[in-house]
Amino acid sequence: MSIKFEAVIGLEVHCQLATREKLFCGCPTDFGAPINRNTCPICLGMPGVLPVLNEQAVDMAIRAGLALGCEIRERSVFSRKHYFYPDLPKGYQITQYERPILERGGLSIELEDGQRRVIGLTRIHMEEDAGKSIHMDTGATLIDLNRAGHPLIEIVSEPELRSAVEAVAYLKALHEVVRYLGICDGNMDEGSFRCDANVSVRPVGRAAFGTRTEIKNMNTFRGVQRAIDHEILRHIDVIEGGGVIVQETRLWDEAAGRTRTMRSKEDAHDYRYFPEPDLPHLIISTARIESLRATQAELPLAMRERFVRDYGLSAYDAGVLTGEPSLVAYFEAAVVAHPNPKGICNWLTSELLGRVDAAKVPTSNVSPGALARLVALIDDETINGKIAKTVFEKMLSTGMSPDAVVDADGLRQVKDGGAVELVVQQVIDANPNQVSQYRSGKLGLKGFLVGQCMKVSGGKLNPSVVNDTLDRLLGPPATGG
């Protein structure tokens, strides 16, 4: 009976560019500086100052454009967007309006069923961030302008996303891209990567869009998913109840799990844009674009494919390694030192990542070279896998090299047949019951005897030599028992 609806979602993502300084002045961009410490007459909006564009910010924006297949405008224009709010000292934000630096392009996303889709981008423009308002219970608002003037790119998608899950997949893919390019630290807690969502619903099969609402204040991927899911259901409820969706901006309330109307910043949304007279047009040469293209970082999706193809890793392992840029460099450095990608991947993902945060792996006590050497010692049978774990523990706690640990603790694997035979004979002599039961056909007891040999030797014997020696000394067991 009821009409089936589909959601139409577009995302606007604000990415703080990882420049050292602000977009139009020389103030540092360090997060966590004392309140208003990183300010100067330009970002405070004092009269008579002139903004000058940060070259690095432009290059970072171009890198985003190259990675996302955008058209890069040879000539783009900065504009003033006027509104009054205490965290905007000039009374206008310098942004790009009619002619943004980047247009069109697309982002490839992977859905849970493994399918790929390309989501179209409308535009990416450069702009400056506003300051921060801290609302006090005492009835005042405090303003910190450290963030005012921080360079941003705003990435606007086409309304091509059809579910909250897709929106999150898009957001994660974008997050990965900007982090891989090194143009944004992607820290959502600190607001370096922020997302607003435009959501509407329409009956399946209808081409025209429904009325949309814009949701703000989503600070986690999970929050984005919940907020959009909630908003879709709210739209459907209103429409099915005979109501009308009002076009408005709504705030996501994470604790309450719902969106609510945000009091409008402006009675009239008349930003009175006009070209920024203090800045010349931004003209980007082909030479600049080409030199950036030549030094462009590899993107995560391509890297995952390469890891599977060239290193023979599983898609899962490739995903774990490429999920964190710092792991990629670590892994590849280790593989150069000892070309056993699978072995190194196993030790990296199951042992090192089990003990150290991914971001801290490069600065842990175990260098890529040391991990590679550990795997090499296993591969050439200097130590066995079990002893390697002991060696690894000590490397991690002391920063010693694996060779030093092996030598200092006498952990070298015993492969010599005579030495192994001594231990095996000793175990056979000490366990006459188990030996006779084994000989009468209880084959499972061999595992016990191997274990005893390893125990007696402190785990240092080569397991396959132990096996062979046991077989030889015990003789063939009775069959059919």
Add this chain to the structure above:
Amino acid sequence: MSSARALFEDKATVRKIAILARLELDDPTLELLGRQLGDILGYVDQLNAVDTSGVEPTVFAGETTRFRPDDLRIRLAPGASLDNAPDHSSGAFRVPKVI
């Protein structure tokens, strides 16, 4: 284009601009400002009267993009930002409650 002057003779237009600029103006002032704005735009009308077809527009004197390197690290001395602030607290500008 010659309508600039006429536009500002309409008080409603001037009132709207005043509201957007957060200016509280009484009727006589609105009328005065409307006339003055019209005069200013009248100059622009004079410029518009010149035939510029076939002339390449000059957007900005110089025409080259000036960039700033990302390594100047210039900022005000600690606390100096607040020197002109009407009110401040704990290093922050203090303004009437916004929300």
